[in-house]
Amino acid sequence: MAFSALGTLSLLTVTVQESSAAQVAAEVREVVPSAAGQAPSLAQGAGVDLAGQTCDDVTPRMLSSVARTGEDKILCLKDAKPAPEATAKSTPAPPQVQDARGVCDTQPNRYFYDRFTGCVNTKVGYEVIDTRTGKVTGTASFTAIQDVTLQTSDSMWHSEVSLRLDSATGSATGLTAAWRTTCDSSACTSGDDAWTGSQPISVGKVLDGATTLTWAAGSGINQQKFGFRNTITINAGGAVLINPAWFAFPQQIRCDNDFGSGTRMGCVFPDYIPTLDMAITHAGHANVGWSMNNLIDKWGWQGKGQPLTREKDQSVRDQNRAKICEDGTWKAMPDPVPTDSCDEFAFAATNQSGGQLGLTGKDCAQIRPAQENGQWVVYYYGSVSNKRCTIGHVPLSENVSVGGSLSNFYQGQRVLDDEKFWLYVH
Structure with a gap:
């Protein structure tokens, strides 16, 4: 009986459906930025409650309080609006490492990951509000991209980040930006800045930087899961910032020392099935x-x-x-x-x-x-x-x-x- 090479065994699928990441070879999903506060869980998805964290929650009492300090405007995070779902076509080919940066450069409010790489693209919007009138006097819109690379034989992982100012109107002037990546667990180094301090940014300009975090395995620890998030602090000339924007990378990392007689550490995105x-x-x-x-x-x-x-x-x-x-x-x-x-x-x-x-x-x-x-x-x-x-x-x-x-x-x-x-x- 003839044996057929299994040419139909396609294992590369890209989808945004709500199926588990364990069911597909790579996923592109929605990611929604938030303001400072408790990180939304992945299960909440696009329906995450941003109450108390955005411009929609700025009250007249808050404006009056700021005005009494002599400040005439505040800067606040706009309510995040999820992008519509989009599904990429599956391809009948063996699994391949895709260009994660290419995926995230072209798909706003999406993220991609495989076993050792991942990226996220999210939009961040701000409004400037006059403390005396309560009216919006300026807006600013940013695109934030992060590319993450994990190591097969090292407890360190690296990310390249970029922040682009897409538009700025009215009193949203003199803008500066800072980016910091932090770990949500004592299992890894606490944080790293993508660039030094708060840097000026203008329409069309891109701030590029990088962050590095390291798993700090304790004695006898074989493996751990944890997440990390990025805080983007925008300041406008003469405005009081209410809350910086942040977004958590949508996938947890797992680091282990299970190989090389317990001496060779490395990290993966465990929800990706190799x-x-x-x-x-x-x-x-x-x-x-x-x-x-x-x-x-x-x-x-x-x-x-x-x-x-x-x-x-x-x-x-x-x-x-x-x-x-x-x-x-x-x-x-x-x-x-x-x-x-x-x-x-x-x-x-x-x-x-x-x-x-x-x-x-x-x-x-x-x-x-x-x-x-x-x-x-x-x-x-x-x-x-x-x-x-x-x-x-x-x-x-x-x-x-x-x-x-x-x-x-x-x-x-x-x-x-x-x-x-x-x-x-x-």
């Missing part, structure tokens, strides 16, 4: 591809089955392999498969291994992938229908190769115990 990309170059890969296509669970196939999850415990992994490959079902075939070995799927290093599902080798489909006349064919031994696991006859070096790819993937993507991942086989 994908192990596997081109079919030998029988071990073909064994995986056939199994994804034909086992009833379709483990690891995004859109068809559920993600695989890592099993970290070596003793459990050994037990998984023994239950599938050492129950007497699998027999070596040295003639058609030199250095024949038992290659099981789902991997012993996952919670979806047949052994962990309570199965043994006799419950699995037994196959032998072989390349003939330039294409992969699969030979069956007994029934392969309605099976949840596979035992494949694969040369030992190719079996080891798949295991090495999985191990390198775990380390490179910092996949922790029980954490989800997808497969892309082509």
Whole structure:
């Protein structure tokens, strides 16, 4: 029976639907700026309550109080208006790292993230109000962009930021801006300024800067999640600033020291499910591809089955392999498969291994992938229908190769115990 390269296994999807980030390879979502105060939760989304924090909440009593100090105008944050949703088209291609800055440069009030990079683009508007008349005498509108880069093997993460003044009217003059990024937890350094002090900004001008924060893992701490936010302080000549604008980066970071014998730290966006990309170059890969296509669970196939999850415990992994490959079902075939070995799927290093599902080798489909006349064919031994696991006859070096790819993937993507991942086989 011919084996087909899985050209339809598309794992790159960009969407703004309210599905969980765990269901897609990358997401673009809405982000709404707020004023100083309690950070809105992601669950609140565009409906976050900004009461008590914007120009809409400036009262005559407040204006009179400021006027008595001799100030004739105040500067306040306008109510944030969410942009309409927009959905990018999905593409039938293997997952790729996209240009995060390009995404956020062109999509106002949206954010993007993958495993190690992210960006956010948000609009910030201010009004100048006359303290004597209560009338708006000036407005200013800004675009704020932040690009975040996490490190695969470092506890430090970096962001490049930019602030552009899009428009300014009336008494919104003599504007200056400051930007500070802060962590919401004592787990990381408290904060960093994107540039020194408050810098002048005029219409069309862009202030560029950068911030760096570091995870400060305590003794015995293996992993932590936390968020960070950006405070943008705008001042206008002769105006009293009521509240600076701020926005939280919409995704939490997780840092861990789970690899390199607990010495190699690194950080990821954990809500992004990584994908192990596997081109079919030998029988071990073909064994995986056939199994994804034909086992009833379709483990690891995004859109068809559920993600695989890592099993970290070596003793459990050994037990998984023994239950599938050492129950007497699998027999070596040295003639058609030199250095024949038992290659099981789902991997012993996952919670979806047949052994962990309570199965043994006799419950699995037994196959032998072989390349003939330039294409992969699969030979069956007994029934392969309605099976949840596979035992494949694969040369030992190719079996080891798949295991090495999985191990390198775990380390490179910092996949922790029980954490989800997808497969892309082509």
